Amino acid sequence: MSSSQSRRLASQINVGLAKSEADAIDRAARQANMSRAAYLRRLALATVDAEAVTKPRRYRRLTTADTEAVSILVSELGRTAGSAIQLAKSLRQAGVHRHHRDVEAVLADLRQQAGKVATIVEQLSAQR
Incomplete structure (x- = not known):
């Protein structure tokens, strides 16, 4: 609103x-x-024969396929982030600092994207 x-x-x-x-x-x-x-x-x-002050919000009902697609996306983001964490840990332990920093950058991006997906999921949930 x-x-x-x-x-x-x-x-x-x-x-x-x-x-x-x-x-x-x-x-x-x-x-x-x-x-x-x-x-x-x-x-x-x-x-009560009164005029509405606001316009009704329109929304599109989520289909089961939409819900499943979002669920798969969230699951894959979590799995990928977990894999990136394990890779970063292994690279750090092996002393390969240049690649470790690259993986940390990818992990930061995954976390940012996960935050965006969470915001989208909240918005979609509010529409239900």
């Missing part, structure tokens, strides 16, 4: 639901291609 949108949305209403009720609302929101909050806001405002 943008900062201007959050300023306009200064109030929250919390509602307790049974799991089956929440699941039904989630299904309806997905069918409308909306987040749960946007879907409920639209329904509530239509019921």
Whole structure:
């Protein structure tokens, strides 16, 4: 949510639901291609005949293939980083400092990419 949108949305209403009720609302929101909050806001405002101040956020539902691809990517990044750590350790112990520095640079890049993937995963999770 943008900062201007959050300023306009200064109030929250919390509602307790049974799991089956929440699941039904989630299904309806997905069918409308909306987040749960946007879907409920639209329904509530239509019921009391009030005009919405914000536009609903649209999102694309992750498919099982998308989830599996991200899972494989995260797993491979971890495996590759682990291999790079072992290689750096072996090179350091063997006294091959020039190659050790190269592997350390690769490892730093892997860690940076893993951080970017983690950010993407968080963003995708927030859209679900």
